[in-house]
Amino acid sequence: MTLYYQVLALFLLVNLGAGLWRVLRGPTAADRMLAAQLFGTTAVAILVLLAQAERLAALRDIALVFALLAAVTAVSFVRRTWSEVKPDAD
Amino acid sequence: MLTDVLTVVLSLAGCAFFLAGTLGLLRFPDVFTRLHALTKADNLGLGLVVAGLALQADSWAIVGKLLLIWLLVMLAGASVANLVSRRALDKGLPVWKR
């Protein structure tokens, strides 16, 4: 089973790499931010898989911290950077 | 043995949703449809992976922690999707129509 979890973790990492294209491409700021949001979720999945594969309970705590703070960056983007007032410059 | 098979099926399905989420993010035409694809990875993708791993957990504490992680990611994903889409509508971002 360890090998199987490692295959899935590797697959998710490659998947994350593919999502980078949307960060580079845009076109709007929101598209870039959403891709980063997906990376966060993917990292959580990779961490819980690795925690099971390597029998490291601490990795689950890292996933928990990521899950707790998953919204902070995107919220600061919506509330500060991507305001109603300024026109979208992208 | 049966639990191993179930774990494999569930987590494979979860990874398929991650793939679908990424493909949607890359291929869909506007912010709103991309949001739709993204939330599938949060809800079903991580949910199925977590369900598969929970079957293998040594204790209920681990099951609880995994469940909490999934609920938190869903909460964050849903809130962010709502905030981003409302702001995108306010800003008048183009909505894709067939």
Next chain:
Amino acid sequence: METMTGLTGLFDVFLSAGLLWLAWQALASTDLFRAIVLFISFGLLMALAWARLGAPDIALAEAAIGAGLTGALLLSALARLPRDVPAGDAGCRTAFVVRVLAWLATMGLASTLAWVVFHLQPVAPGPGNAVIEQLEASGVGNPVTAVLLNFRGYDTLLEMAVLLLALLGVWSLGVEAEQQVTGADPVLDGLARLLLPLLILVAAYLLWVGAHAPGGAFQAGSVLGAAGVLLLLAGWRLRAAMSSAWMRAVLVAGPAAFVAMAVTTLLIEGRLLEFPQAQAGMLIFVLEACATLSIGATLAALYLGGIPQAEDDA
């Protein structure tokens, strides 16, 4: 750690290549917002790298700070930069000669470093073994916490001073810049209300578990700081509380506790921050609790970027 093999080796290769590529793209990006998003993704991969390197303590700190603070800090700073300020295309205005010289110098430095990585023989037995041997005397079971709070406690004492100094530096620039007025948002408010108790609970959990497993004051403090950032983003009226005398007491609680402990141990044991073995666990926990509160408060205050000003009551 044995030689890399198979799938985990492939994972490590992909991850380090991803780190380098993200850093390069972030630093070469012409668009500032894109650079910041790429840098945030870079922090995410750094946390995964720490997890793979067998350093979950660092991964926890990187996760809490990368997800909870760095992104919010950079995005808020970008929002406060006036739009008419030139973004400065990535290095295009630097003279060609300067770029070539910079490239040669950094390549030379990097090659030297790479040579060192391959040829430096680890000192055997390393100081890490001494930590494991003396772990019993430290009062805690997590070697990283033992180093931070006991064996090299003076490092952490000075580190708390650096944090406070950074905040004083920010405050010396004056009151915080005018934030754009954003009214309360029901969804965001609900999210903050749901998350706040959990954030405090997880911070307490990390502080507690740090005595014998990955976790500790820095990770817990970072989670608390991120909680403060989330509440400020949700539009909670915290600034009156943040400019109060209570808040200032919390800000200095960590450094003050460290200094008090250092003086006490100096007088009783004759050595700076050397705890009596029987009480070491308890004393370290008290120190860590004070440090956690101070780190959390300092990080949240740093996010404001100036002295907090109480809102006018509307």
Next chain:
Amino acid sequence: MTAADLYALAGVGLVGLGLYALIVHAHLLRKILAINVTGSGIFLVLVGLSGTGPDAIPQAMVITGIVVAVSATALALALMLRLTALSGQAELPQDPDDAH
């Protein structure tokens, strides 16, 4: 080559990238990002070099380093915003007799 060596080498690459960007970029926000990348590279080298088995001392140093780095970043961003408010640009003033 061990995994630790690999990450240490990646760290070396990050130090190179970060320093180069620090020199060639004029915009202060880019300089701040470059310093952070350099710092991350140094942390990776520090932990990667400790080699066989996790060593608590470099790990403790990196944890304090990460927290110091984020507070230094906050201070640097505040300084940048203050400079921008005063001078209207997010760059350090050029030397007037520096022909370029």
